[in-house]
Amino acid sequence: MKEPILEVIDVSYSYKTEKGPVPVLKDINFKVYSHEFVSIVAPTGTGKTTLLKIIAGLRRPDSGKVLLMGEEIRGPTPKLAMIFQDFALYPWLTALENVELALFHRKDLSKEVRREIARKYLELVGLGGFEDYYPRELSGGMKQRVAIARALAAQPVVLLMDEPFANLDAITAEGLRAEIYNMVFNEESTVKAIVMVSHNLDEVVELSDKVIILGGRPASIMAEVEIKLSRPRNTRDIEFQDYLDRLYSLLSISLKV
Incomplete structure (x- = not known):
């Protein structure tokens, strides 16, 4: 039987406030397998970004755990890399230097090797020749490519993305x-x-192999939908639209829970 790369087990979480804890997530369970693209969708304020931060080891759950290749995640690890919607680039560093940041934990690498690896990943995302450009000199799409290159340069096992295309124009x-x-x-x-x-x-159906829908307060998993469409996917296909309608319907139900 195929073993999951990532496993979220009975995760619950509450925000701590002066008036007491506010439950946000309750008994979240799902698995992610090799070469699987999983999306998490939910109404605004449901806690989906909080869940992503728990997976990343940036927050500890009140109960439950997250396993990466069978080992519990107890804090940030290079095996997990996160891409944020606001690019999270340092404006005083060049594109190459921003990517190099992902390698500073590697004490076994010389500065020259770190630079060569960073250069390789910039080329991989189509930014060869832009190594010496600062973020202010790059378009939104180019900034996000730098963020992707930085995440890949860390050589993670799982890539986490929080609304990665939200701050980009449609094209x-x-x-x-x-x-x-x-x-x-x-x-x-x-x-x-x-x-x-x-x-x-639309982007969820275009990219995902599996979609997890959260709903309720505190949020729990309402449904899991497998997207069985060949790649590349055509947003105008009837099957694509059918999946889209199904997700809209499930999200509408989640708003009423």
Whole structure:
């Protein structure tokens, strides 16, 4: 039987406030397998980004655990890399230097080797020749490519993405979505699986192998939907629209829970 790369087991979480804990997530369970692209969707304020941060080891759950290749995640680890919607680039560093940051924990690498690895991943995401450009000199799409290159340079096992295309114009986002799968799942990359949080159902259907729908307060998993469409996917296909309608329907139900 195939073993999961990532496993979320009975995860619950509450925000701590002066008036007491506010339950956000309750008994979240799901598995992610090799070469699987999983998206998490939910109404605004349901806790999907909080769940992603728990998976990343940036927050500890009140109960439950997250396993990466069978080992419990107890804090941030290079085996998990996260891409944020606001790019999270340092404006005073060049594109190459921003990517190099992902390798500073590697004490076994010389500065020259770190630079060569960073250069390789910039080329992989189509930014060869832009190594010395600062973020202010790059378009939104190029900034997000730098963020993707930085995440891949860390050589993670799982890539986490929090609304990665939200701050891009529609045409740029469409182009990046069309490329992201091949950029991440290729022989140059160590990434075995992707987990993405998104509110854009079109991009969710376009990219995902499996979609997890959260609903209720505190949020729990209402449904899991497998997207069985060949790649690349045509947003105008009837089957694509059928999946889209199904997700909209499930989200509408989740708003009423």
